[in-house]
Amino acid sequence: MTGYLGKVAYTEADVIGTSSLNEVGSIWGEMPGRIVSFDPVTQTATVKALYRPNVNGVAVDIPELLEVPVRFPRVGGFVMTYPVKPGDKVNLRPQMRSTESYEGDDGFESSDARMFHISDMQAFLDGGEPVGNPIQNFNSSNMEIRSADGQFAIEMSEDGKFKIRGSEGNVYDLLAQLAELLGAETTTVSGGSSSGIWPLTHQAQFAEIAGKLRAMAL
Known part of the structure; x- marks a missing residue:
């Protein structure tokens, strides 16, 4: 908001609006990432976030995220696992609150006041590739569990x-x-x-x- 021209540069509404925009802008949301390394024992990964925030007009890299939980489909007593490799794309999703307590003892009590923070990202293995890189040889008739090229x-x-x-x-x-x-x-x-x-x-x-x-x- 630019404010009104005249003796008063900003109104109260301008100040509140700017504050609200800054607050919303500080909230992290879902973003694509790329696996740097994966630990199959802990099922955590070092992940490079592919979003580059603009700081004072300059796009900057986000530091690599460490010990990011990698989420595999696990329900009903069954698990689907994949060999996670460096370079694989993932979707990074932040949790609503800090999750140290949940990751430690299966309880969910926030340890501080942070919300939707980059420290609480989790990596989900549902792709993350851009629209310009669709699945090749897509089967539009039947369900498949397949190699990337569809050969097997x-x-x-x-x-x-x-x-x-x-x-x-x-x-x-x-x-x-x-x-x-x-x-x-x-x-x-x-x-x-x-x-x-x-x-x-x-x-x-x-x-x-x-x-x-x-x-x-x-």
Whole structure:
């Protein structure tokens, strides 16, 4: 706010408005970051914040953030983990209050008056790449857990079909081929009254399994 022109440079409303803007401007929010190093034992990381605040007209680097908790999906007795590597992008999210007590003993009582502070950032593994770097070969039909390029993946459709794309092909296809070959296999018996070509004992069951695998395979 610039204030009114005249004998009085600033009104009370100007002062209050400027103070409010300064207060809001001092609050840290979510921002992208980049992993510098990761400790798999503590699951904390050194993270470089990619936002550069403007100080007196000059963009400055934020010092590296140390011992930032890295949050993996963990619920219902299950955990999804990823090999976190230097250079990986993360989203840094500040906590509402200071979190030392929570990180120490699972209780949440703020140790001081700071709010949404950069000291209380946590790193979430949900990307952080800019819009100009979208996921390549995106599958718009099915859910995937996949490599970055999409070459290898566990894929699932809504109707319960699966595909596991590995370095040697689709696992379900390979299993179906194996069951089909076993279902068609015969054995040759030479000599005596039983000589001839006979089907395997469980040939029908092999064929049934092959059919189920084929039905599930994408």
